[in-house]
Amino acid sequence: MSGSDNLTGEWDGTFAYPDVPEAGPVTPFLARLSEAGGVLTGSVIEPNEFAEGTVRATVCGSRIGKSVHFAKTYHGAGWEYRQTVLYYGRLNDDGTRIAGEWQIDHWRGPFEMTRDPLPAAEVSVRDKAEAGIER
Template identity: 40%
Template sequence: MNPADDLSGEWRGIFNYPAAQPPTEFTATLHDAGGTLSGHTVEPGLRGGTVTARIDGRRTGQAVTFNKLYDDERDGDYDTVAYRGAVDADGTEIAGRWTIPGAWSGTFIMVREHGIEAEIGLEATEEVR
């Protein structure tokens, strides 16, 4: 089976703001049940601490769409962010755009945890040679 056919697992990512703010790192746990995506994210809060959100979405071929639904304790003026992107052929990276309807939008990228470990291992091997 192609890894892009099941996005379940741990992911690390960043999302970029449209203004001159630094990118924000986040982690995501995805569950892919035949193209139906669920899970959660954890990211730094705007006023410190962390905030969590539920993920509800779909994977259709390489297209990935999901909504990030923030929990009540978040510290923004919105509770839903729409993500639209594509998974690469290896199933290790999802990249695209996020949108807060009627407000902001920006880009994001997520990398599957085992992809990060393999990348680090490859870099370490190359440096030793």
């Protein structure tokens, strides 16, 4: 695995709803992810669609090759956010974009997350660490 494939870091994202009258707007979010051995954990913050302020959630999932799967569970956000959201996506070749689909019951829509590429020096250090080579 190259350093650019590790999902650890900050990701800017958006998710969209189906094109139906009762659906919400395109929603931005910030995800802070950590990946170790293909296990994905982290947190998300996004605007509250039903009140002022923001809502927070935790992320738990996995990455196998380029496939990324995770569940987003909201905490203390009110009854509108009671259901866990499932995300199914694919990482691009340079490790800077994940795109796919989210799902809650019969609701589903697209999502996308992007991040800046890692500097070459950081990729080299990460590759060595993952290979068990001392610096």
